[in-house]
Amino acid sequence: VEAQDSxxxxxxxxxxxxxxxxxxxxxxxxxxxxxxIALMGDEFDGDxxxxxxxxxxxxxxxxxxxQVLSQAVLELESDDVVDLIExxxxxxxxxxLEILEASDRxxxxxxxxxxEYSAGRLMQREVVMAPEHWSVGExxxxxxxxxxxxxxxxxxxxxxxxxxxxxxTTLGKIMSSRRxxxxxxxxxxxxxxxxVDEEEGDVAYAFxxxxxxxxxxxxxxxxxxxxxxxxxxxxVLQEENEEDIRRLAGIGVESLNDRTLTIVRQRxxxxxxxxxxxxxxxxxxxxxxxxxxxxxxxxxxMPIVASMGGNAGTQSLTVAVRSLATRDLTGSNAIRVLxxxxxxxxxxxxxxxxxxxxxxxxxxxxxxxxxxxxxxxxINLVIAGLAGILIPLTLDKVGVxxxxxxxxxxxxxxxxxxxFVFLGLAGIFLI
Amino acid sequence: VEAQDSxxxxxxxxxxxxxxxxxxxxxxxxxxxxxxIALMGDEFDGDxxxxxxxxxxxxxxxxxxxQVLSQAVLELESDDVVDLIExxxxxxxxxxLEILEASDRxxxxxxxxxxEYSAGRLMQREVVMAPEHWSVGExxxxxxxxxxxxxxxxxxxxxxxxxxxxxxTTLGKIMSSRRxxxxxxxxxxxxxxxxVDEEEGDVAYAFxxxxxxxxxxxxxxxxxxxxxxxxxxxxVLQEENEEDIRRLAGIGVESLNDRTLTIVRQRxxxxxxxxxxxxxxxxxxxxxxxxxxxxxxxxxxMPIVASMGGNAGTQSLTVAVRSLATRDLTGSNAIRVLxxxxxxxxxxxxxxxxxxxxxxxxxxxxxxxxxxxxxxxxINLVIAGLAGILIPLTLDKVGVxxxxxxxxxxxxxxxxxxxFVFLGLAGIFLI
Numbered sequence: 001v002e003a004q005d006s007x008x009x010x011x012x013x014x015x016x017x018x019x020x021x022x023x024x025x026x027x028x029x030x031x032x033x034x035x036x037i038a039l040m041g042d043e044f045d046g047d048x049x050x051x052x053x054x055x056x057x058x059x060x061x062x063x064x065x066x067q068v069l070s071q072a073v074l075e076l077e078s079d080d081v082v083d084l085i086e087x088x089x090x091x092x093x094x095x096x097l098e099i100l101e102a103s104d105r106x107x108x109x110x111x112x113x114x115x116e117y118s119a120g121r122l123m124q125r126e127v128v129m130a131p132e133h134w135s136v137g138e139x140x141x142x143x144x145x146x147x148x149x150x151x152x153x154x155x156x157x158x159x160x161x162x163x164x165x166x167x168x169t170t171l172g173k174i175m176s177s178r179r180x181x182x183x184x185x186x187x188x189x190x191x192x193x194x195x196v197d198e199e200e201g202d203v204a205y206a207f208x209x210x211x212x213x214x215x216x217x218x219x220x221x222x223x224x225x226x227x228x229x230x231x232x233x234x235x236v237l238q239e240e241n242e243e244d245i246r247r248l249a250g251i252g253v254e255s256l257n258d259r260t261l262t263i264v265r266q267r268x269x270x271x272x273x274x275x276x277x278x279x280x281x282x283x284x285x286x287x288x289x290x291x292x293x294x295x296x297x298x299x300x301x302m303p304i305v306a307s308m309g310g311n312a313g314t315q316s317l318t319v320a321v322r323s324l325a326t327r328d329l330t331g332s333n334a335i336r337v338l339x340x341x342x343x344x345x346x347x348x349x350x351x352x353x354x355x356x357x358x359x360x361x362x363x364x365x366x367x368x369x370x371x372x373x374x375x376x377x378x379i380n381l382v383i384a385g386l387a388g389i390l391i392p393l394t395l396d397k398v399g400v401x402x403x404x405x406x407x408x409x410x411x412x413x414x415x416x417x418x419x420f421v422f423l424g425l426a427g428i429f430l431i
Numbered sequence: 432v433e434a435q436d437s438x439x440x441x442x443x444x445x446x447x448x449x450x451x452x453x454x455x456x457x458x459x460x461x462x463x464x465x466x467x468i469a470l471m472g473d474e475f476d477g478d479x480x481x482x483x484x485x486x487x488x489x490x491x492x493x494x495x496x497x498q499v500l501s502q503a504v505l506e507l508e509s510d511d512v513v514d515l516i517e518x519x520x521x522x523x524x525x526x527x528l529e530i531l532e533a534s535d536r537x538x539x540x541x542x543x544x545x546x547e548y549s550a551g552r553l554m555q556r557e558v559v560m561a562p563e564h565w566s567v568g569e570x571x572x573x574x575x576x577x578x579x580x581x582x583x584x585x586x587x588x589x590x591x592x593x594x595x596x597x598x599x600t601t602l603g604k605i606m607s608s609r610r611x612x613x614x615x616x617x618x619x620x621x622x623x624x625x626x627v628d629e630e631e632g633d634v635a636y637a638f639x640x641x642x643x644x645x646x647x648x649x650x651x652x653x654x655x656x657x658x659x660x661x662x663x664x665x666x667v668l669q670e671e672n673e674e675d676i677r678r679l680a681g682i683g684v685e686s687l688n689d690r691t692l693t694i695v696r697q698r699x700x701x702x703x704x705x706x707x708x709x710x711x712x713x714x715x716x717x718x719x720x721x722x723x724x725x726x727x728x729x730x731x732x733m734p735i736v737a738s739m740g741g742n743a744g745t746q747s748l749t750v751a752v753r754s755l756a757t758r759d760l761t762g763s764n765a766i767r768v769l770x771x772x773x774x775x776x777x778x779x780x781x782x783x784x785x786x787x788x789x790x791x792x793x794x795x796x797x798x799x800x801x802x803x804x805x806x807x808x809x810i811n812l813v814i815a816g817l818a819g820i821l822i823p824l825t826l827d828k829v830g831v832x833x834x835x836x837x838x839x840x841x842x843x844x845x846x847x848x849x850x851f852v853f854l855g856l857a858g859i860f861l862i
Contacts, residue, residue, distance in 0.1 A: 140606060149603060171585070171603060209448075211662050231642050231644065254750065256754050264778045268782070275739060278735040281734055285730060299733075304713055332458055333458045352703075419734075
């Protein structure tokens, strides 16, 4: 790259997949990125744009010469263009829509008018369908006669006269059946359709749960309008997991490619909430200033109780949040799970209480201090188990994403209760 | 169920997918589960066994009458049997292997002899292949003539005379081409094969990165031995994400179905490690006992500095761990990411320093106390950003899963440094 050797670069890049080139563009810094794009010249694969992370995509589009951009965009299928532009800013969206041919533009605009994160955004409009009464032979002849079939398809969807899907047959089954066999006789056993306005998360869940490969999408009247394939569902599932992980850690949708200011802004709110809860915990400590003034050892030991509670709470809440996400935790087993958490908190609490009681006694030579920290430990670990399950469940019930907010609430509870129980018991029994 | 009405139950269950029945069996408690299984009678779908979580699967197998179990297992394809039994205990494995017919038993035992989490365990052995010189017509005739084709397949793999895969053609392309077209002329552009001993994580990554639908698996000599499809890759990807989330939270592979004792044992090690790091932090506080004795306000404020550092550190480390998992964080951009984290820590640190400085001053009326907590805040947030990136990177370099261990290290650093800097500065400037 440094030698500005464009021909050599194109030769080097030739064997790489668009996804890898996109990764490369994401990893280099701004100047190198612009230099690379300039060197890649007129041959810019449209797929690279689709593969780029959103932050970088905007930059790359701005760096491309208009005619190179046109060529790249025209290569893409219409559902890829939707993916490409749905998260871009208005002016960039406009630029790309203007490049498209009229018919494609209408399709893209139509897709963009559907609610975000819906099945309609996910689907491709190109579907191979056949009337339900067709035979294998008729289907094969039809496919032979059409050279505008989608690039990838795995099923033929059978539709009734009103274009409502009634079943689907895999290409494999069609291939291995004789020409006179009716398509309707070799349909797949498990068949599911999605409505165009269904949430993409529900679609991805169904693909995962029922091992679907592709499934038809219908409009309000039940007519076939598109098809969703497993690779689209896989991407949604990945995104949802990623979102859960990031929300549990208190970060937004940030990626490695965001500018520093973006990540500062993204992380600020969570840190701010944490500051408030930390001050809340400090207010509890402040109630016991006299007790601490009398026995400074309490200040030394108190973070241990809070920290153990915070950790135990995080363990429980992660299990709860993930079980809610995978729909394993429901009303019917909540009580059983809760009972299990209480017992687990009690058992681990007792073990650590004994351990910490001995350490506290040996360290400061006061048996009563050992007893106080041991009791506080048991109580806080049980509270942690309870809070770790009840808080996500409650948030889920009232419609807040438990991954987003559970962490703050649970650690607030364990911090506040940890300090309160420990210092409170100390005030009663040690002063 | 309470009415013991077996016929009614079967009628109720009829429309449900095996995956849903498995979920139901997981959610009810032990007694109800046994009652349900008894009522389901002789008609136990083998797929339900495959769908069950491991903990419950063992129980259900034990609860099934031997002849019902045989029938259920014999329904399954050989790769499903491998999935089914690979995590079961020896005696249960033996029971099921004995049910199988000789040829299937050999196939299953062969698969089980491959390393766990390898491509070989993931693949199905049934592959549809064709010599590379065949035409579309020959392929279709071949498929028509064979009625033992796999249930689901999407490609025909082209092989050379030594059975080495050289490309693959989608069924869709075959369908839409005329009989005389050579298969070799309609192969897919991007074609990847996996070796039988490749890690399943790498396979899943490639499926996701290159949008593969299915890909051939080869043995040591490069001969075709099986095929991996996207649904298998999707499961692996899900498992890896789940593992990352759970490891970040310090829990093992536990599920809602584990017994209380199992989860106590699983959570204990992490809590124990946390106890040690908490004691480490306490030892730091103990060094400043005199300072705290003189100014008790320090004990009230010190958890705030540590807690903010811990949170900021968790944010950075989650970004780092996920970027490592998705292979976005590499040697080439590590320095840039690190620089970004330092600046982000500095900026957010300054904002919170001002905020906390004012609060500290207003609360306790000592301007110097405000200055001390403000300075400690900035320093600890920068340290948090640094530790949050450097620790996962280092762990990854030395071959430890960063998701597993980063959390402990980062919070230890931010706790220890938080207390040390805050109390140390206080000791110098306030006493």
